Amino acid sequence: MTGTANPAFEARRGVAVEATGVRKTFGPIHAVDGVDLELAAGRIYGLLGPNGSGKTTLIRLLTGLAQPAGGEVHVLGTKMPSREALSRIGYMPQSEALYPELSVAENLGFFARLEGRSGRAAIDRVLELVELGDRRGSPVLELSGGMRRRLSLAITLVHEPPVLFLDEPTVGVDPALRVQFWSHFRRLAAGGTTILVASHVMDEADRCDELLFMRGGKVIGQGTGRELRARTGSENLEDAFLRLAGLDSEGRPLGDRGAVEGRPS
Amino acid sequence: MSARRILAVARRIAQGFRRDERTLGLVFVVPIVIMALLGWVLNEQKDGAVRVSIVNQAGLIGDRIVDALQTAAAEADEPMTIDTLADVDAAREAIRAGDTDLAIVIPDSLLDDLTSGTRPTLTVISEGTDPAAEAGRFQRLQALMADLAGQLAVPGAPAPIVPRIEVKTVYLSPDATTVDVLAPVFLGYFGYFFVFLLTGISFLRERIGGTLERLLATPVTRGEIVLGYTLGFGIFATLQVIILTLFVLSAVEVPAIGPIPAFTIGMGVESAGSPVLTFAIALILSLGAVSLGIFLSTFARTELQVIQFIPIVIIPQGVLGGIFWPIDQLPDVLAAIARFLPMTYAVDGLREVMLKGADLGSSAVQVDLVVLTGIALFFVVLAAGTIKREVA
Known part of the structure; x- marks a missing residue:
């Protein structure tokens, strides 16, 4: 699935994305404050946390779009940022990031060509996947919000990348389409694709194989949904998050006594 | 790349x-x-007719200038009208009212100046609000005056020779x-x-x-x-x-x-x-x-x-x-x-x-x-x- 085999990746078979002590500051703000993570190939990871918790910055560090102030990121064994590794990464930004005056097929064709896939087959395949085959000639201007989101996903998938970073892919997407998106993700993961999905809605969390809770630039908890609930003694993930963040059920700080160590030691 | x-x-x-x-x-x-x-x-910028009013304070010799200017204006390529006004105040009023563009005041000392060999001074009054347009009008008036220079000679004295100027250019046509x-x-x-x-x-x-x-x-x-x-x-x-x-x-x-x-x-x-x-x-x-x-x-x-x-x-x-x-x-x-x-x-x-x-x-x-x-x-x-x- 990975195309070019990288010796370092071969040596650590199974780990698709690895970050050690990654930090990023914007002036006085520690957007990402020492994050370590390992994402195994073929699994779906949910990156959950409130707005401003550092999810987008972390994803941009993982894709190499941002330079870390400290620490290292490796994707498929290649140290980031690396342009060579970018062809094996699919990145779906939170913003629309489409050319409104271009048609669906032109948007796809453009990014496909940049990735070195110019064949019509590649475009048809993803258009079918996101069910936009009948709109290939329509300018993006004429598409609904949901269709635009689907096109954005199609662009992310057009070069069949083995690693996907999806930043809030289901924002503004209706429930039926959301179910479709998740079934695509599940199918891709079954084929060996590693997926990191950032979200601030907890109800998507259960669809992930594993969760990373983020707050204040730090990963405050990692594990399966069941593990995180059990570890915090919470009934649902929302409570689990609040406990790990040291907050009570109303979102107020608990102080030292209530904070729970989220990471398995 | x-x-x-x-x-x-x-x-x-x-x-x-x-x-x-x-x-x-x-x-x-x-x-x-x-x-x-x-x-x-x-x-195709229109060269609007330049309206000149003359205030003649010099009597007969002034009339000769007015006549000569009127003749020259009638023959000029670009339209120009010339009339006369009684005094400087009337000329200023006419410019203010927009009835005329330029006023030329011929001084009563003209004859004395010419006979004594002093350079006579003509006063030209203009509105003074649009230098570019006024410069164009002055230019046309001056061209006309140059042709008239000869007419200002005192009878009997030889007329000064005003050379004709022909323009040639290195690059574009004149x-x-x-x-x-x-x-x-x-x-x-x-x-x-x-x-x-x-x-x-x-x-x-x-x-x-x-x-x-x-x-x-x-x-x-x-x-x-x-x-x-x-x-x-x-x-x-x-x-x-x-x-x-x-x-x-x-x-x-x-x-x-x-x-x-x-x-x-x-x-x-x-x-x-x-x-x-x-x-x-x-x-x-x-x-x-x-x-x-x-x-x-x-x-x-x-x-x-x-x-x-x-x-x-x-x-x-x-x-x-x-x-x-x-x-x-x-x-x-x-x-x-x-x-x-x-x-x-x-x-x-x-x-x-x-x-x-x-x-x-x-x-x-x-x-x-x-x-x-x-x-x-x-x-x-x-x-x-x-x-x-x-x-x-």
């Missing part, structure tokens, strides 16, 4: 234009409309109009302006719309993006410059049809030099505008802020670039600034080629081409530098 990716970026830009008729209109139609308007105004001199440089200026505006806004949208971020998450390099943009907008700049060059150089007569009077399409400016070289200079200038637009889009957050660069970038180049005032005549500080502006070299090159017929062998043209290319490349590097993997 991958040609395939550069072409992909250029193609993306062309595709975007295809559906945007209004922008296409801005690129291809608007410059021609502006040039046509300019040519129309400058070529009949060359302002259009012939301005058209070559506006050719470059408009191309530059529109390309800068379009690139600046396109690239800003790339930045704020998130597509730049998505681009940077693909294997495309910054250099490839800038070169792709230069190529994509270069195609449009090329077409624009070709159309403008043709419009400036050609003149197609359209005969009168029914109620529509005959008119001319094109400005019919005669180029002394190669149209290809003219085109090349204007194109290199425009290509520099692509990377300048990309570079400056970094400093804008909205489309409105790109527009705000027009008075900062485009207008000073129009003022200092030598279009209206030669660089040599600028104050030292401004002349030094002008040496850094691409427009200065484009204006010089276009004039050298179109007015003086210079070719590639001319060292002036060589310098202009080298500097313009250098500036364009400098901004390509600068623009590539502003596209960071770190955006947003």
